[in-house]
């Protein structure tokens with residue numbers, strides 16, 4: 001392991017309607033809109049960033065607005081869902097109540113063993129999960145030897161053996177009109193995708209990103225298939241905002257198709273540009289087709305694809321989101337990188353204002 005990522009930098013999704021996305025992620029889920037900018041490769045469209053107060057790596061979800069694109073579909077080489085963390089079982093039920101009161105269909109809470117989870121979709125169809133921080137991956141094996149053997153979940157957690165009616169009936173007794181501080185969602189708990197080759201996936205996450213297998217198990221909703229987890233793990237702790245998980249699908253399974261309601265790419269952290277440059281050379285040496293370094297204004301990025309087609313980015317922590325505005329006013333006005341500033345009036349004329 002020449003290079004070890006700290007964990008996720010951000011995940012980028014595709015939305016059909018930027019205003020609807022702001023209403024959902026900022027107003028309903030309580031993420032901070034930290035940057036309104038345009039897609040640097042297609043400057044006529046929005047690129048929105050949400051996260052914690054400062055846009056810390058590991059808290060960031062970003063959205064390309066593609067108003068005319070078709071709906072995407074998950075599959076091999078794509079992402080099934082993104083999980084945001086919540087404190088505990090009480091806050092999980094508060095989220096279920098708040099979401100259902102706003103007309104969002106929620107399933108769960110499901111006991112996944114290592115965490116407890118609810119599931120729902122965003123307005124474009126992206127599957128989202130909210131998951132508790134505990135009990136943790138060391139629930140069923142010692143922290144110093146995670147991921148070395150297949151761990152079967154208790155039968156009662158598997159589809160077909162659960163009290164689905166009892167689960168569906170659970171909710172918080174009172175309406176939850178305000179997001180209290182204990183409910184904070186602003187950190188990626190894990191990201192889950194699909195692959196048709198878990199062996200190659202293990203090689204990829206280990207060699208390319210320095211992550212380690214922390215759990216070999218089965219998909220509790222489809223118990224005939226495997227479910228593997230990787231993370232930044234040093235034998236004593238699993239780093240927060242670093243768990244990538246994959247369902248093992250057969251080779252004949254459908255592949256993901258890019259589009260609205262799907263994840264576009266997953267970005268991992270590099271500490272700085274020097275590390276990123278060296279990492280790029282290392283990845284080229286492993287045979288990956290890696291893009292040149294791109295200036296994304298708030299970070300620098302390189303891109304490449306996994307064996308099954310997932311687009312992966314490595315993004316630097318610096319300079320961060322206060323490079324073009326102070327923390328108090330993040331997200332309030334449309335920001336453009338220096339090279340697009342000369343076209344500000346034309347660009348803004350083509351964008352629908354967001355409230």
Ligand SMILES: [Fe+2]
Nearest residue numbers: 081083129192
């Ligand atoms: Fe999940």
Ligand SMILES: [Fe+2]
Nearest residue numbers: 012265267313
């Ligand atoms: Fe990105």
